[in-house]
Amino acid sequence: MLSIKNLKVNREGLEILKGISLNIKKGETHVLMGPNGSGKSTLANSLMANPDYEVTSGSIVLNQSDITKLDVSERAKKGLFLAFQYPVEVPGVPLIQFLKLAYTEKTGTSITPGAFLKLINEVAKDLDIKQSLLDRYLNEGFSGGEKKKIEILQMAVLNPEFVILDETDSGLDVTALKTIFKYVNQIKISKNMGVLVVTHYSRILEFLKPDFVHIMKEGKLVKSGGIELAEEIEKDGYKTLVDVN
C-alpha cells in the first residue's frame, strides 16, 4: 500500500499542500481531480521527491516502510513511478541505452541486448509506438503525444508497484488517449499495480475505470467518492462541489 499521511509541502517557501491523506492499495485506481493551481502536480512531484518541493510535515509510507526521507532514485527502486506531465528532453542520450541502464538498476539483473529489445518492442507494439522513435535520443524532438507514450513505455518496462500519472492525458488526441489508458488499465490488472491518475478532464474515465475519485482544492482533498463524483464534475464543474465545503 502507498500511504500518504497528513502531508504538507512548501514550494519556494509557500505552503501548497496543507495536509493530504490518502491510501492507495495495490490493484486500485485513484483519480485526482481539481482546478488549476489546486496542488495536484505538487502532490505528484512530492511523492517522487522532486527537490524543488519541501515536505514540512507528514509522511509517505510505501509497503510499511517510511520513504519520506528517501531521494527520488531510492523511491524509484522501491517501486514508485511518475509519468511526467512534461517529460524533459535529454539530447544525445539514446532512449534504449538509458532505459536499459534504468532496467538494470531497477531489477538488479543484467539482460542481453536482444532480450531487452524484444521486451521493448512488445510494449511499443501495444502502445502503437513507431520503431524509429525507439532509435532516437530520449524525448528529443518528440511530439507531445509521443512523449506521453514513451512515459508509459518506460513504466511498463520498469514494472513499478505504484504509478502516478501526472496529466498524462493532456494534449492527447482521442486515439492516443484510448491506446494509452486501455494499456495502463491492462497492465494495472495484470501486474496488480496501484495507480494515481492526476487529471483535469473526466474524458479518460471512458477508458479507465477508477475505484476512487478525489477532488483537490487549495492544497486539500475536499471530497472523495466513486466514479459518480467525476460525473458530477463533468456536469457542473468544480464550483458546486467545492462550495459544498
Add this chain to the structure above:
Amino acid sequence: MKNKVPLKQNTKSGYQYGFSDPEKYEVKFEKGLNEGVVKRISKLKGEPDWMLKIRLEAYKVFLGKKMPNWGGDLSKIDFNNIHYYLKPTPKEQKSWEDVPDDIKNTFNRLGIPEAEKEYLAGVKTQYDSEIVYGSVKKELEDKGVLFMGTDEGLKKYPEIFRQYFGSVIPAADNKFSALNTAVWSGGSFVYVPKGVKVDLPLQAYFRINAKNIGQFERTLIIADEGSFVNYVEGCTAPIYTSDSLHSAVVEIIVKKDARVRYTTIQNWSNNVYNLVTKRAFAYENSVMEWVDGNIGSKLTMKYPSVYLLGEGARGEVLSLAYANSSQHQDTGTKMIHLAPNTSSNVISKSISQGTGRSSYRGIVHIAKNAKNSKSNVECDALLINKNSRTDTYPFIKVNNSSSRVGHEASVSKVNEEQLFYLMSRGLNEEQAKALIVSGFIEPIVKLLPMEYAVELNRLIELEMEGSVG
C-alpha cells in the same frame, strides 16, 4: 565512500615504471638543453646534415622566443629540468605483474583488451596484434601508402620529407614549435598517393614499430590529390609519464580534392603540460577535419588549425575538452580563409568539473580575396559543479563583404530537471550526470571509431565519480 580508482597520477609519488626508471633506457641524456644536446640527438639518429641544420636553427629560434603570455599559466615549466632524449631499452621489459594494481584496475574498468593494456602500461613496446595489423599493412603497401615512424620516414624517404617538413609549421611559429623542431623524436609519417582511399582508420598504436608516446613527437601527413585517409591517435586510457612536458607538432598537407580526418583522443596524467601545434594546409576543394578530444593534463594548449589555401576548401574542427579539478583545457582552433568559396565549421564542447577550467580560444580570419566564404563556430560549455569555470575568447576578422560568419556560444549547468527525470527511473546521481554529459558530447563521440566511443563513455563515467556531493 566509493572505491575510487585514481585516474590521475599523483605528481609527487609518481608511478615508478616506464620512463621513470633509469635502468630501462639504452640512452638517456642528462637534464637540460644546449646546442650539444641537439647535435647528439641528430647524431644518434644518424640524420643527414640538413636536418641537423634545421634543428640547430630551431634551437636558436627557441632561445630567442618569449614564452606565450596568453592562454594558461606556463610559468612553472623548467626547461632545464627535462630530459630531451630518452631511448627505452627494448630488451629490458617490465612484466605485467610489476604494474601497480590501481592502474590495472583502471584499465580493467575501461574494458581495454589485454594486449593493449600491456602496451599502455609500458610492458610491451610492440603491440601484440601484429597479425591483425599484418593484413592491413599488406593492403597499404599494395596501394603505395606510406605509414611509419617519423624517424624511419626521414631515413627512407628523405626527398618527400625534406619537401614538406616544416612547410606547414615553421620552427619560428611559436616557442614550442621551435623546441619541437630542435629536439623532435618519434611520431608518424604518412603519405597517401593520388586517388588512393584508405578505408580503415590508420591507428598510430597499430604501427609496427610504435614506441611509447614521446615527449616531442613530430607527425607529418601528406594526402595527395583526390586521396582520403582517417588517422587516429591516442586512446582514452590515462597516459602515465613522469615527464612533465609534451610538446608535439603535427603538419598535414591536404592536396586538391583530398580529404583528411585526424582524430586524437588523449587523456594525460595531471602533471603534464600538453602544448601542441597542429596545422593543415587545405588546397582546392579539399576537406580537412580535426576531431580532437582532450582529457586530463595540468594545462593543455592546443588549437588545431586549417589554412584554407585553395578555392572551395573546407575545414572542420570538432573539439572536446574535459577539465577536472586543477586542470586547465585551453583549446580552440584557427580557421584562416585565404581563397574564395572556402568554408569552415567548428563545434567545440567543453566540460568543466570540480575546480576545472576550460577555455575556448579561436580565430576566424577571412582574407580580402576569400570572397563568398563562410564560417560557423559553435561553442558549448557544460559546468558540472559550482566552482567549475569556463571562458570563451573568439577573434573574428572578415575582410570582405560577401562572406558570412556565425558564432554561437552557450554555457550551461547540469540541468536539474533532466537530473530529476533520469533519477526518477532509478539511476543514481552519478549515473544520471554521466548520462547527461555523454549526451552533451554525443555529437562528437558519434564520429569516433566505435571502440573509442565506447571507451570514452566509460572514461566519462569514471571521471564523474566523486563529482557528486
